Amino acid sequence: MESVVDLALLGLLAVTAIAVVRVRNLVAVVMLMGIYSFLSAALFVVLDAVDVAFTEVAVGAGVSTILALGTVALVGTRQQRHAKSPVIPLLIVLVTGGMLVYGTYDLPRWGQADNPIHGHVAPEYLADHVPLAGQDGEALEVHIPNIVTTVLASYRGYDTLGETTVVFAAMVGVLLLFVGTGGRRGASARGAGGGDDDPDGAS
């Protein structure tokens, strides 16, 4: 059953992805991107990654889509047909994809419980019994049922700090780009006028 849903979703994803390449109305493309995110979120649920699915819906389908729509509203909705030959990009993609496919032949088969990925580090996580550093293998139990939360916030909490910092970096970057440059309605928000504008940039 799982595999059927899995295959169906993958098929839909493929269709969506191709549509993203081919459609030239950018609003439609952004919506397709949102759909792609939703579909992948559904796939994540099938793959037991509920946390990832949740995040993908909120961030991928939600925030990304809104930002992309906002951008499209600011830059125009048509993608021009352009004369560049698709041969070289196609070649690069085929080589890269070919490499990856070649690499999969030795990959452990999908979904097997005895794959190395499930053997080395994961069992201690799942047993909630992760060794502490420098204490001769003495372990600590955290007692939080959602292992993803524990791994995220504690075992690999440093990664999460980094990830929070990436988000922060994006804010700093975007503000740097936007502060004090043209087309600002935000700057006039405190002053008179501007208040009646419909935020068409986001609708």
Added chain:
Amino acid sequence: MEVLGLFNYWVVIFLMMVGFYALISRGNLVKKVIGLNIFQTSVIIFYVSTGKIAGGTAPILIGDDHGVAEAGAEVLYSNPLPHVLMLTAIVVGVATMAMALALVVRIRETYGTVEDDEIQEQVLADEAVEGARA
């Protein structure tokens, strides 16, 4: 299962490559960014699918709050680590996308277009001006 085992990966690779193709072949900057998004999302799908154990369940331990470890031993859980990594990757993806889109907006404001070849023309014109002025 054997065939499906690889087929799954292949489809994911196909998805990645479609995104990658959109990224490198399209001249519209917005399209490039969306291509990048598809590419990154597909990489996430790849990671997550490696964490799956057939017949497994989400890594949220079942049982009473205190005896989790014992209870967990009998249930087959999928691997939580790829999930954690991909939570990070999703957030990194949106951060990159926000940066990219902000740049696109600024490029549109200064160049009046978001098509790569038209921008390139103006860039070349700038170079010519610089050469002539100096």
Added chain:
Amino acid sequence: MNAGELALLALIIPAVGAGLVGLLRAQPNLREAASLVTGGVLLGVVMRIHRAVAAGEIPRLVLAEPLPGIPLELEVEPLGMIFALVAGSLWIVTTLYAIGYMRGHHEKNQTRFYIFFALAISCTMGVAFAGNLFTLFVFYEALTLSTFPLVTHAGTDAAKRAGRVYLGILLSTSIAFQLFAIIWTYLLTGTIDFEMGGILEGRAGEGVVAVLLALYVFGIGKAAVMPFHRWLPAAMVAPTPVSALLHAVAVVKAGVFSILKITIYVFGIDFLTQLGASVWLMWVAAATIILASLVAFRKDNLKARLAYSTISQLSYVVLGAMLANTMGIIGGGMHIVMHAFGKITLFFCAGAIMVAAHKTEISDMRGLGRTMPVTCAAFFVGTLSIIGLPPAGGTWSKWFLGLGALDAGQVGLVAVLMVSSLLSIGYLMIVPVRAFFSPASNPHGHGHANGGIHEAPLPSLIAIVITSLCCLALFVYPDPFFQLISMVAGP
């Protein structure tokens, strides 16, 4: 203060002089005085070191160790002492000359000129006292860089172009060939020190030695062995004192000196003779001697003719080194000295003619002997020395080189030496001969060209007299240099 520290002092004094010149830029008289005093002090120091070296001492001093096992080291051995003596004594004379010339010629940026001039001397001392291949390379490069502003002194397009050729050839040959050879030597021997008898013996085969030697000979672009000689004529755009001291003495002699030094202390004379790896390079040198003489014939510009004459004469030293026998080395070493005094005299005269009579082309110099008798007489003496005729010092070096060629069994080379002497009679002797015996070429030219004696400014004239007298003195009394070179030339 021991002799090793004195060697360091010899490097520092000109640098301090450069600083003084910079500080005194507002008062030209004090500035020039500072230059002269520095020159005097340097000569004194070099004499002190000479006393120690003549007594058989080999002073050493390690300055720094940039890379493990590769120190920056000074070492004064007899060959380096010769070079230092020549450069040190001629610097003060040239300074004297320059004072007259630069003022007489109304050159711009005189302060910058004296600063870099002094720095170049400092680097020259570094080359002379280099204790290993690395140190030699360091000062060799520094010399190139410090003379670059002097070559381009005029700042004109022609000067810039010349500067490009100068720097391009000297830097690229040194980096591409010389440095390569040094690193290769290091790899083969594990050392870069100069040692009597060489360091390569037993460490490299005939083929490797031949390639290495070629890399050194061509990599030391300052020796101007053809086909890497183009920088030298190009450098002639510099003010004449620069051409005189640097491009007749310091820079070019740094080149041939390096070749001589590397032949003796890296390859070892015996080892080279035994392998015969240098024979083809002898012929390269011989070809340079002849070809450069032929080119010199066709140059009407006096400085250009002197430049090609220099190229030709430099290869005498290279030839001496490549002969790799006692007589060859003595000849080469002596020729460094003899050619230095001879050629600097000629350049001084060329500059004097330019300042006093505003003439640069040989064909315009007919009858000049009447207005500039002292200068033209000095030119005659210098010419004798270059050709190798008595009673000038050049006789000795030619003599020993001939003996060296005979010892090596290369009769053909003896012939080359003869032919070249004949050629140099042809292209050099013609100048004083015309000056004294031809009627003036353009009687209606410059007003002062005919009327009475009109010599160069007095300081310059003094310098010219000193060097030409030296040329003569060296014929009678070459002993100090002969003793030094004998110490390294083997039995």
Added chain:
Amino acid sequence: MRDQIILRIAAKILVGPILLFALYVQFHGDYGPGGGFQAGVIFAAGIILYALVFGLDQARAVIPMGVVMWCGTLGVLIFGGVGVVAMLMGGNYLDYGVLLHDASHAQHIGILLVEAGVLVTVFGVMVTLFYSFAGRRRAG
């Protein structure tokens, strides 16, 4: 959209529960799916919805740009600060175990704190991004 009364009322009704749901996601993250990221995004979604319906300026009046920027920064400081506190209390950086006597319990506290940091940052950043993009006028 100012005139669409139904939408406005619906939005008004919705914003509250959305924010509540965000808090639920945050604190239930230990037991079910969810955590700081998701909660932060949902929290931001509430504000974004408000802005879409009532206008950007109205939203900015409720939660000004300065505040959300400040939030975006504060979260990083909270997260990083928990690590520093752990360090000051003798543990390694981000070692929550030293925060309390009972290491296991301390882990809970630590996780809660850093998740709060994540929530604040993600909320702040997402709203800032929205404000920035929505606040620009189309050029040319």
Added chain:
Amino acid sequence: MSAHLPAIQIVVPLLAAALCVLVPWKRVSWGIAFAGSVTAFFAAIGLLSRVLDGEEIRYALGGWAAPWGIEYRIDAVNALVLLIVAGIGVVVTPFALKSVERELDGRRIPLFYGAWMLCLCGLLGIAITGDAFNIFVFLEISSLSAYALIAMGSDRRALVSAFRYLIMGSVGASFIVIGIGLLYVETGTLNLADLAERLPALHGERTVLVAFAFLTVGTSLKLALFPLHLWLPNAYTFAPSAVTAFLAATATKVAVYVLLRFFFTVFGTAYSFEQLRLGVWLLPLALVAIFTMSLVAIFQGNVKRMLAYSSVAQIGYIILGVSFASVTGLTAATLHLFNHALMKGALFLALGCVMYRVGSVHIDALRGLGRRMPWTMAAFTAGGLSLIGVPLTVGFVSKWFLVLGALEQGMWPVAALVLVTSTMAVVYIWRVVEAIYFGEPSPRAESATEAPLSLLVPTWALIVANLYFGIDATLTTSVAGQAARTLLGGAP
């Protein structure tokens, strides 16, 4: 506190970044950034001195044991890289104070220093961590902030350059993630040391080969290895002066470090260089990079872009050293990491001074500046000499080891080519030097005066370092030698 030095190394810049953004005053913001970079610098010195005592530092974040938690692992290699990054940070930050005020709108400045610290933090984080995925996270921190910093250039082409860099950089990062993912699937671990232990058993696997390929290509995009360098010249040309100096001296170096780490530590020399014969691939790439990029540099009118192309060529030298896979070769590579940071940092800072006074770094704008800005121009010349590899500068030291490494392998044509190409550096540097000292001043240069001290002092600090480490390279060569031996798996 010294036990926590590794954490301080990263966390202080990170928190400083947040604080920089919080304060509304630009000078205070700069002060925080400066304090952050100074702290990071001293932390790096502390770590390096501990590593030189022969210790391998391990620091478990969150107190969790290694393959489960994330750990820092510091040996001679990354200690040196940390020192490079933090050292350049501490020199360039004071320079940024006035330079950035001149080139940037005042309201952006606190944000600028936020991004500045994030970039520093990200680069340090990549270098220090012992966890493969963590590399990716910090790579993104540094990259995102770098994109923003580059886009701050006053020329509008800066935006396009930043966007193109973003696309190339994101592709690179995605490739790295794919590579890490494949390794993870094969081994079940993300810890670099753990990976190194588990991979030898899998050396025949195609998946490992593909992971290797993706990591190499992804990292090469980041380090601008020819022909994946296309983003670099424009990004460096149009970024603000301080940003160019900082990134040119650090960003590509850190990427090279990542490459070294994967080649030698994770996959192991036996796999990378014996089984895959990587040297055969890297050597021609490096040579072509050196040759073509030096050639292209000769024809650039914009001096910043000229130096940018020269940077790509210099990366070629580093990769050349790597391709020998010998102690001398790797010593040369790691030495050149350090030395090139010093010389390019100095050169770009000197150009920053020109930008500050003249407002352009086109070669024609530099004409005749030798008299107007003697100190700046002397610094440029000295930096240029170092780039050429004149003895008693750091450039010479690198070249010495590189040629030695090539000759050791018996590749004397390669050695010759290294030296021949450095004469190409003579050409492109000398073009500028000639313009500086012999050119007729342009109208703008006519009125220029010497750059202020706050710009000159950092520039000269790097020049002095260029000379000092050229005259006494004992320290750098011993650290580089230790790093090389560590990479090759010998005793440190």
